Every structure is written in structure tokens, then in C-alpha cells.
Amino acid sequence: RRMVAVKAEGGGINPEIRKSEDKVVDSVVVTELAKPVTAYCRCWRSGTFPLCDGSHVKHNKAVGDNVGPLLLKK
Ligand code: FES
Numbered sequence: 001r002r003m004v005a006v007k008a009e010g011g012g013i014n015p016e017i018r019k020s021e022d023k024v025v026d027s028v029v030v031t032e033l034a035k036p037v038t039a040y041c042r043c044w045r046s047g048t049f050p051l052c053d054g055s056h057v058k059h060n061k062a063v064g065d066n067v068g069p070l071l072l073k074k
Contacts, residue, residue, distance in 0.1 A: 014044045026050040030072060039069035
């Protein structure tokens, strides 16, 4: 199994999301989720962060990574 370290410029993993913040934190009240399944991004490439928009597929192909979303199910 091939292991590839993916890092953003400067050694981090977040390439561009909300870089002006000291720490990117998101919270959700699970009982308020409207859909049966909600996918949250863990690759830091989503255009709809913190929600997954499928960008992990392109990222994984580009660098040989295997990241995917966190699924919250009702
Ligand atoms: Fe990041 Fe899907 S877009 S996990």
C-alpha cells in the first residue's frame, strides 16, 4: 500500500480554506440535520467546506491519497 504525505504550503494540510482564522472550527446540531445523510469534508479541498462536494475524488487521483468524507446519518 502506497503512503503519500499531503501537505499544503508551509507544512499544513489546509491549502486555502478560511486561512484568516486562527483555527477552523465548525459545529452542527445533529438533531437539526434535514437530510438522511450529510457528508462533511475531511480533505480540505471542498468548495463548500465544511460540507463535502466530491473534491476528494480529484485530490485522491492527483496525489494517490485515500481521503473521504465524514458521514452523519439520521
Ligand atoms: Fe473533502 Fe469530500 S470534498 S472529503
